Amino acid sequence: MDKPVFELRTLDAVSMSDALLQGLGHPARQRALRFARPEDRDEFVAGRIALRQFAASLLDIDPTRLTPDYVCPQCGPGQDHGRPGFLLDGGPSPLVLSASRASGWVLLAGVVHPAEGLRLGVDLETADKTGFEGFDDVALTAPEKQYLLSLPGSGRDATRSRLWARKEAWLKMTGEGLRRNPAEMDVLDREGIQDLDLAAGQPQGLVAAVALG
Structure with missing residues (x-):
């Protein structure tokens, strides 16, 4: 494998x-x-x-x-x-x-x-990059937005950033980049994507994801 x-x-x-x-x-x-x-x-x-x-x-x-x-x-x-x-x-x-x-x-x-x-794609993101007003409407699908609303307010920013890292990793893997509308691509349970936890080597404030397929 x-x-x-x-x-x-x-x-x-x-x-x-x-x-x-x-x-x-x-x-x-x-x-x-x-x-x-x-x-x-x-x-x-x-x-x-x-x-x-x-x-x-x-x-x-x-x-x-x-x-x-x-x-x-x-x-x-x-x-x-x-x-x-x-x-x-x-x-x-x-x-x-x-x-x-x-x-x-x-x-x-x-x-x-x-x-x-x-094919392989990884993405590294600053956790506060996605917190601006209007981000959800241009970047997230309806199920993803609903999922965020189900979380406590304190956990939404990090989850939002992880969702974006998953999208970027997938679009790098496929080669589509942002030519594909990220708001039409759900990554909540998409096979082939996973969050990366780089443990001690990963500074606070950064999130990462990998796509393989």
Whole structure:
């Protein structure tokens, strides 16, 4: 059975040497130049470097053997966005990967030697991100809103964030992203999604989910 491996890292602990920056690949380097805020650029770059190091650790190889190869379901391979992946010595690598950044942290997930066609998506969210007025109407289905109302007021914010993390994880896994209306996709009991509890490694205020299928 395919079982993902997870790792949670702080982005400020990621080394960004010239050699590591070169390993980003041309599409990601070009995307990094388009960020208006330096802190956003640094988080993006650190997240990409962390994923490459994570992938190398799963395969027990030197990261220099991996070349980024992100595939967008709409745009094709060789993108600066889409499903993350790497070529190993110029050929396919036996990995399925996903990553998500939030509040200075990056959640990494991977399956080594996955079954053919296996898809993976993870999402990391700040627990207070979804608490604004009107969020439920644009993001949640009617059963999800009803479920929230059945909970004590103190538990609604965290549950709302977990529901959103599940949706994001699923839409990353399928490659649909927010082209699909999240308010029409119920994740209360959807098979293939689960909340992630990263125990001691997960800071307060963050929630996470994984989708596999």
